[in-house]
Amino acid sequence: EMQKKGEEKDDGEVHTNLRMLLTVSLLTCTRREISDLLSSKFITSFGSKKKNRTRLTSAIIDLPRGHIHLSPFLARFLTGVDKVYKDVGGEVMEGYFGRFRYFCRCNGNKKKAGRQTEGRIQNARFICEMVKFKVAPVGVVFKMFKILLMDMTNYNVNIFCLVLELVGRFIINLPFAKEKMLKVLDELNKVKKKITDNNVQALIAYAIDSVIPKPPVKKITRVKTKVEMYLEELILVRLNSTNASFVSEKIRKLDWTGPSNEASISSILTDLLLQLTYRGRDTSYNDVAHLFKNFNDRGVLMSLKVQFVDTLLENVKAALEMPSPRNQQKNLGMIRMLGSLASFHLVPSSTLFLVLNNLLDSGHLIPDSLKSQQTPHPPPPGLEIQAVPPSVYSTYDPRVPSKYDPPNNLSRLRMALALMEYASGVLVKDKGNLKRLRKYLPRFQRYVFTKVNVGGDVSFSIMDVFDRLEGEAGRGGKKNKKRKNFKEVRLERYENWEKCQEAVVELEKSEFEAQ
Numbered sequence: 001e002m003q004k005k006g007e008e009k010d011d012g013e014v015h016t017n018l019r020m021l022l023t024v025s026l027l028t029c030t031r032r033e034i035s036d037l038l039s040s041k042f043i044t045s046f047g048s049k050k051k052n053r054t055r056l057t058s059a060i061i062d063l064p065r066g067h068i069h070l071s072p073f074l075a076r077f078l079t080g081v082d083k084v085y086k087d088v089g090g091e092v093m094e095g096y097f098g099r100f101r102y103f104c105r106c107n108g109n110k111k112k113a114g115r116q117t118e119g120r121i122q123n124a125r126f127i128c129e130m131v132k133f134k135v136a137p138v139g140v141v142f143k144m145f146k147i148l149l150m151d152m153t154n155y156n157v158n159i160f161c162l163v164l165e166l167v168g169r170f171i172i173n174l175p176f177a178k179e180k181m182l183k184v185l186d187e188l189n190k191v192k193k194k195i196t197d198n199n200v201q202a203l204i205a206y207a208i209d210s211v212i213p214k215p216p217v218k219k220i221t222r223v224k225t226k227v228e229m230y231l232e233e234l235i236l237v238r239l240n241s242t243n244a245s246f247v248s249e250k251i252r253k254l255d256w257t258g259p260s261n262e263a264s265i266s267s268i269l270t271d272l273l274l275q276l277t278y279r280g281r282d283t284s285y286n287d288v289a290h291l292f293k294n295f296n297d298r299g300v301l302m303s304l305k306v307q308f309v310d311t312l313l314e315n316v317k318a319a320l321e322m323p324s325p326r327n328q329q330k331n332l333g334m335i336r337m338l339g340s341l342a343s344f345h346l347v348p349s350s351t352l353f354l355v356l357n358n359l360l361d362s363g364h365l366i367p368d369s370l371k372s373q374q375t376p377h378p379p380p381p382g383l384e385i386q387a388v389p390p391s392v393y394s395t396y397d398p399r400v401p402s403k404y405d406p407p408n409n410l411s412r413l414r415m416a417l418a419l420m421e422y423a424s425g426v427l428v429k430d431k432g433n434l435k436r437l438r439k440y441l442p443r444f445q446r447y448v449f450t451k452v453n454v455g456g457d458v459s460f461s462i463m464d465v466f467d468r469l470e471g472e473a474g475r476g477g478k479k480n481k482k483r484k485n486f487k488e489v490r491l492e493r494y495e496n497w498e499k500c501q502e503a504v505v506e507l508e509k510s511e512f513e514a515q
Helices: 002-028 032-045 050-061 068-082 086-108 110-115 117-132 139-149 155-172 178-194 198-211 226-238 244-252 259-279 282-293 301-321 325-343 349-361 368-373 411-422 431-449 456-474 497-514
Strands: none
Touching: 002 032, 002 050, 002 068, 032 068, 050 068, 050 086, 068 086, 068 117, 086 110, 086 117, 086 139, 086 155, 110 117, 117 139, 117 155, 139 155, 139 178, 155 178, 155 198, 178 198, 226 244, 226 259, 244 282, 244 301, 259 282, 259 301, 259 325, 282 325, 301 325, 301 349, 325 349, 325 411, 349 411, 349 431, 411 431, 411 456, 431 456, 431 497
């Protein structure tokens, strides 16, 4: 009796462990390692008894809905078990194929077939995974195709295409099944011609392409000339601040004679220099500036500098008129290149101030109706700004809404900060530029106060730029760092939008009266 009780306890524990494996572990099997572990566990602990194998087959056949993602992992688990116990795979295959026949018989009843959509997909997917793992023979798929081709309506078309996408490529690569698979595709093409629904035709075409993919279209690549490859080597590989004179001499020795040669070489060099600009490296900006500095008084090479600067300005203007989040780093690179060229006195300061003003004003033109009515303009949502009417002396106001520069977009703000940082020495090099900068900074700070959620990185960048400008102004825009030559210069920093607005209105009024 004691021995019988011990055996009953052992049987109870085995039954509990098997039930946990079938109801919990199999439904959480989402990795190959877990599949292999569970298969070895079932083989060693439970597989020796026929009733345990029967429970396993019924658990896999009666898999609840919503577990389509488990099909490949359960098929892998079944493969491991089927290598030892050959009866498991066959029984599971019979159960799933019988259910497949039932689903096909219900295809005529739209209501019933509609409720079975998820079950049909799960059934077909698991059969395909068993075929790929070689638990089920390939002939099962051809039987499915034969049954589906008898009634290619309603949901049968979707199941046919699903089976083709899942296992068609696998079967057509088998030497003994290739010819039969091609015949199935020919029959499917005949069915496709009879169907008038464009969506169904597209679905069938995609399924056929997944089995026999179309050959890739060969890209037509332009063969680079020797001059292009030589210039790529010079600009993209060799150019740096130490050998800029060597690279400029090599470029000067090219055959520039004739308008066609000059235009082609200039366009090639401009494209290569733009590639350096888009890289976003500080050393690249200085390298290009040193290169252009060696082009001075070299005749035709001066036109290259003008063409490159014009290209940068046109691209910056296009970025303001048609902004794209994907091009933010490119835009910053172009602005930094302009600042670096200006620091080497290759771009005039008037051009810099023009770009800075365009960054703040583009898209914020005050309409005449608003000026004439003198009604308070509502601030952007999310900002604590008083509704103050625009000044009669103002032409632009950052409160005017623009779809190209919304309050939560900080790209223009970052571009203005980058230009002031890289061209700080030029902006304060003399009294005239410093005076223009003092007129610009109140407008810049007013623009900053109209932005929503200015992050900490932008706030610190603003403080760093102001400190840099004050330091450069104290040195007079020169690089000498002797304390005796340093003059302390303070640039006005405003606490809120109202003070910025008052300062801007006073400046615009004085300019209007001076005119």
